[in-house]
Amino acid sequence: MANPPVKKVVLAYSGGLDSSTIVKWLQTELGAEVATFTADLGQGEEVEPARQKAILLGVKPEYAFVEDVREEFVRDYVFPMFRANTVYEGQYLLGTSIARPLIAKKQIEIARKIGADAVAHGATGKGNDQVRFELAYYALEPDIHVIAPWRDWDFKSREALLAFAEQHQIPITKDKRGEAPFSVDANLLHSSSEGKVLEDPAVEAPEFVHMRTIAPEDAPDTPTYFTIDFEKGDAVAIDGVAMSPATILTKLNQLGHDNGVGRLDLVENRFVGMKSRGVYETPGGTILIVAHRGIESITLDRGSMHLKDELMPKYASLVYNGFWFSPEREMLQAAIDHSQQMVTGQVRVKLYKGNVSVVGRTSPYSLYDQELVTFEEGAVAYDHRDAAGFIKLNALRLRVKANRDRRAKG
Numbered sequence: 576m577a578n579p580p581v582k583k584v585v586l587a588y589s590g591g592l593d594s595s596t597i598v599k600w601l602q603t604e605l606g607a608e609v610a611t612f613t614a615d616l617g618q619g620e621e622v623e624p625a626r627q628k629a630i631l632l633g634v635k636p637e638y639a640f641v642e643d644v645r646e647e648f649v650r651d652y653v654f655p656m657f658r659a660n661t662v663y664e665g666q667y668l669l670g671t672s673i674a675r676p677l678i679a680k681k682q683i684e685i686a687r688k689i690g691a692d693a694v695a696h697g698a699t700g701k702g703n704d705q706v707r708f709e710l711a712y713y714a715l716e717p718d719i720h721v722i723a724p725w726r727d728w729d730f731k732s733r734e735a736l737l738a739f740a741e742q743h744q745i746p747i748t749k750d751k752r753g754e755a756p757f758s759v760d761a762n763l764l765h766s767s768s769e770g771k772v773l774e775d776p777a778v779e780a781p782e783f784v785h786m787r788t789i790a791p792e793d794a795p796d797t798p799t800y801f802t803i804d805f806e807k808g809d810a811v812a813i814d815g816v817a818m819s820p821a822t823i824l825t826k827l828n829q830l831g832h833d834n835g836v837g838r839l840d841l842v843e844n845r846f847v848g849m850k851s852r853g854v855y856e857t858p859g860g861t862i863l864i865v866a867h868r869g870i871e872s873i874t875l876d877r878g879s880m881h882l883k884d885e886l887m888p889k890y891a892s893l894v895y896n897g898f899w900f901s902p903e904r905e906m907l908q909a910a911i912d913h914s915q916q917m918v919t920g921q922v923r924v925k926l927y928k929g930n931v932s933v934v935g936r937t938s939p940y941s942l943y944d945q946e947l948v949t950f951e952e953g954a955v956a957y958d959h960r961d962a963a964g965f966i967k968l969n970a971l972r973l974r975v976k977a978n979r980d981r982r983a984k985g
Contacts, residue, residue, distance in 0.1 A: 656894060670855060866933060
């Protein structure tokens, strides 16, 4: 059954050539009224020009939505994810993945507000983002009409796209007329570079690709020390100064930048089935996850820590694959958040030429008992003689198996 004609659509809009072309394509090819949503996620660029450009393209001023969502992004998406120490395929801190559900949520909110019957995004048909956007749309608004122009329109080349843009008087900057050396996605958590000069995984990424960090070899010859305070698993202060979530991540980004921290050259497995090579920079996030594990090391007991480590790959896959609004992610989040009730205290961090180390940790809820672990004899709640029975009980199955194997060999 064909979808009914679209009357009004909310587009995730960056202000760039591709999304600007989508605005005109929606207007001219589908006859739809377009509303745009531009999120300030801390990408490092002003977002007001995007609003003005949308208006220039025929979007009503009251339908050119711009919102600073940096605090919401870190507080409600980044921090919950980092409570789980989330890493995809052992390395990737999910900087792009975690931003998509927030953008999608805002689009759905706007669609409800203005009575739009559709939402649209500019993700390509080969990547993960199309999946992340659309799973979020459907989870929040099951009957919404989703438009993915890169899967639907007839443009076969960049030249055709540029011709359409010129035909409809869409401003094209000089740097957009040639082939970009690589594509970039950025927000307060990270920057992601992919494509073109990065497509051959055997070739080292050129230095000009990196935009969030200096090269580790150019970092200071003396280490940088500072403290991070945590409350219930979330960072709340740096060097004793209380800060908001976005302000903390901004500060950690600067510290990481100055010390060459957070670079990653990764070949990952996309949800859609192919492998891709990306160069990621997550300076503040890299520091944060190391520090978080540091405070957990003295506040979580062994069973809780190990269970969290078992759950984390599943949580990471859910975020990477676009299932942020799924019931299973919310179930895992509830368990993770429960584990963080006593994850409070201070971690001392050392940065040096691309490396992050925890060099001190304290907590009012610490489980570390110096009297228990000391090698000196004393009146402690541990009797060395208890170890013999403990070891024999744990060895029982090994001894039974060894006796069986001996009998089997005759």
